[in-house]
């Protein structure tokens with residue numbers, strides 16, 4: 001009996017999908033689901049239980065049970081994989097054919113090929129993204145823009161960025177694939193397909209199967225990934241320890257378990273990344289119902305120099321370098337413009353300042369969202385690294401971060417204004433309409449918006465209503481006022497877009513916005529109710 005017996009693909013089979021959904025690849029999907037599906041569900045239950053404790057007045061702290069792991073100075077993570085030694089500039093983005101070619105050609109050292117924050121998990125996006133990755137490795141990928149006639153092709157192999165794939169987080173399911181009647185985990189699906197098709201292709205090129213792991217909340221979730229890696233490597237008869245994975249520390253519970261996460265993945269670890277946007281989302285989410293001390297100022301007022309954000313990034317660098325791991329910086333949201341010189345100038349200045357702070361703090365490299373930002377990030381890190389591939393030797397032993405520093409939310413400077421509230425409503429609406437259209441990342445008001453930033457916007461609105469926050473101008477934020485603002489912001493978008501305004505799409509976005517901001521019960525993830533709206 002083949003492992004895939006009992007596996008059913010319910011999604012439509014487009015052109016060349018059979019090249020990805022091969023019987024052998026589906027065998028691996030089924031094996032991983034049967035082995036790890038139940039454990040994944042238990043870990044998601046553990047997240048919910050922790051939330052209940054927090055909502056009841058509990059707190060977060062470094063774990064007493066794993067103190068020995070933290071105290072043991074003898075262990076280090078594995079050496080970086082080939083092509084991951086120098087990560088001074090990493091570009092992120094979706095996996096459609098044009099973006100794939102543009103990202104690989106961008107001059108960045110690494111491309112985070114995103115099935116997560118920058119992606120809408122439409123069935124077509126998931127399978128066609130896998131085709132892009134495989135075709136890129138086979139060098140059969142090309143693209144011609146129907147409108148402009150511009151053609152795209154890959155540069156020479158040695159000029160291309162190293163591919164690091166980000167599968168979906170543990171909370172997401174792939175509903176178009178059922179095993180024994182159950183939808184499977186999106187994480188396992190994305191991982192298994194890329195690993196099956198591309199691990200050997202990457203090894204043949206002298207690199208390897210590399211991953212970014214998103215939105216984890218505990219070291220036990222990292223242990224699950226490590227077990228998935230071991231089994232997948234065994235199944236394909238690839239030596240254990242071939243995979244490399246960089247974990248995004250982008251939830252506040254995970255900030256208390258950074259060292260344990262590295263330890264669990266130490267044979268496969270390629271370091272940690274400071275995913276600032278989901279981190280902010282997580283801070284809001286975890287303490288949403290805990291009153292004024294846990295209410296952050298409006299989104300655009302929170303900077304990386306806020307005390308709780310400094311504590312988080314300083315601890316991340318210190319933890320990584322203590323264990324021989326890379327520390328990778330996060331995303332400044334400013335998007336350059338090829339049409340507006342002033343917008344472009346501001347974006348370059350802001351990104352330069354962000355990367356200067358990160359490189360000075362000891363990060364080994366950082367993220368950019370756009371090819372035009374690659375040179376500035378590279379230049380800043382060149383200034384600190386010179387010819388060295390990284391600065392893992394900067395141990396930052398002077399850094400001391402206590403639990404109270406990570407939780408020092410109330411010391412964040414900034415206000416909550418009517419403009420901030422309107423901004424959150426406007427951005428969430430525009431983003432949701434774009435997401436429902438199939439694009440997971442978009443520039444809005446010259447800022448990059450993706451699933452993580454949209455989560456912040458809608459979660460702030462929910463939290464402000466729940467806690468009866470009064471704006472700096474003196475007005476209490478209520479459901480009724482948010483509904484009024486929603487109508488007004490929608491009217492502005494309609495006027496601005498004119499004929500391009502897609503009425504049915506925005507109707508869907510409004511319904512979804514109401515579901516995730518005005519309901520009494522908080523939705524853990526925006527993308528969960530959004531995903532059910534897809535066929």
Ligand SMILES: CC(=O)SCCNC(=O)CCNC(=O)[C@H](O)C(C)(C)COP(=O)(O)OP(=O)(O)OC[C@H]1O[C@@H](n2cnc3c(N)ncnc32)[C@H](O)[C@@H]1OP(=O)(O)O
Pocket residue numbers: 091092093094098099100102103114117118277278331335336337338369370371441442443447448449450452453
């Ligand atoms: C919180 C987080 O997780 S951050 C990581 C997740 N988010 C992301 O990865 C966002 C990545 N960035 C993007 O998707 C895009 O930059 C956007 C949507 C924000 C803006 O894209 P556009 O509106 O197309 O920008 P713009 O028109 O300036 O693009 C200019 C060119 O650069 C290309 N480009 C822009 N961003 C990228 C990228 N990230 N990767 C590859 N190519 C890119 C465009 O395809 C376009 O190519 P062309 O000239 O050949 O047509």
Ligand SMILES: O=CC(=O)O
Pocket residue numbers: 117248250274275276277278279330331452
């Ligand atoms: O994934 C990155 C983040 O900032 O969120």
Ligand SMILES: [Mg+2]
Pocket residue numbers: 117214215248250275277278452
């Ligand atoms: Mg994220």
